[in-house]
Amino acid sequence: MALFPDLAEVLDPYIDIPIRGKVYRLLQPSGEVGLRAMQAVTVGERLARGEEVDKKEVEEAGEVDLEEMFDPTVLDQMRTDGVRQGEIAHIAMTILIWIRHGISEALLFYRSGGDEEKAGALAREKRAALLAAANTTRRQGSTNGTSQRRATSPRRGRARKSRGTRS
Numbered sequence: 001m002a003l004f005p006d007l008a009e010v011l012d013p014y015i016d017i018p019i020r021g022k023v024y025r026l027l028q029p030s031g032e033v034g035l036r037a038m039q040a041v042t043v044g045e046r047l048a049r050g051e052e053v054d055k056k057e058v059e060e061a062g063e064v065d066l067e068e069m070f071d072p073t074v075l076d077q078m079r080t081d082g083v084r085q086g087e088i089a090h091i092a093m094t095i096l097i098w099i100r101h102g103i104s105e106a107l108l109f110y111r112s113g114g115d116e117e118k119a120g121a122l123a124r125e126k127r128a129a130l131l132a133a134a135n136t137t138r139r140q141g142s143t144n145g146t147s148q149r150r151a152t153s154p155r156r157g158r159a160r161k162s163r164g165t166r167s
Helices: 031-048 055-061 072-080 085-101 103-112 116-135
Strands: 014-019 022-027
Touching: 014 085, 014 103, 022 072, 022 085, 031 055, 031 085, 072 085, 085 103
Parallel strands: none
Antiparallel strands: 014 022
């Protein structure tokens, strides 16, 4: 028996993108395209941070045509329906982020309309909400070496009165 469930039962390889009332069901790109895209994004992120990237790494990463992010049938349907190139590019970037950073980050980017400042603000709000949720959950204190009842032994630091007679 497998320790993990079938991955197809855990991960949804689709995202549904509504555009002017019509929902387009987009499949994640193939593993080959996805890996090339991740490599290209990683090199791009390093360049954006001002890190040195040698020519060989750039060549190995290659270029990824944004249209490779789409199932050709869905892309043709989008064009037939009059979806604009800027919208297609935004969806392709959303898919790249989905591949690289996961569905939550992709949704933040998508909702921002590509505005990096707005995406950053949405990400900060998300982190703040997660922190607030984490901070409202009280943790049980340590019970190591403690007891629920008070000890009945004499108090420390005070001398006990003698019960006997004095000599």
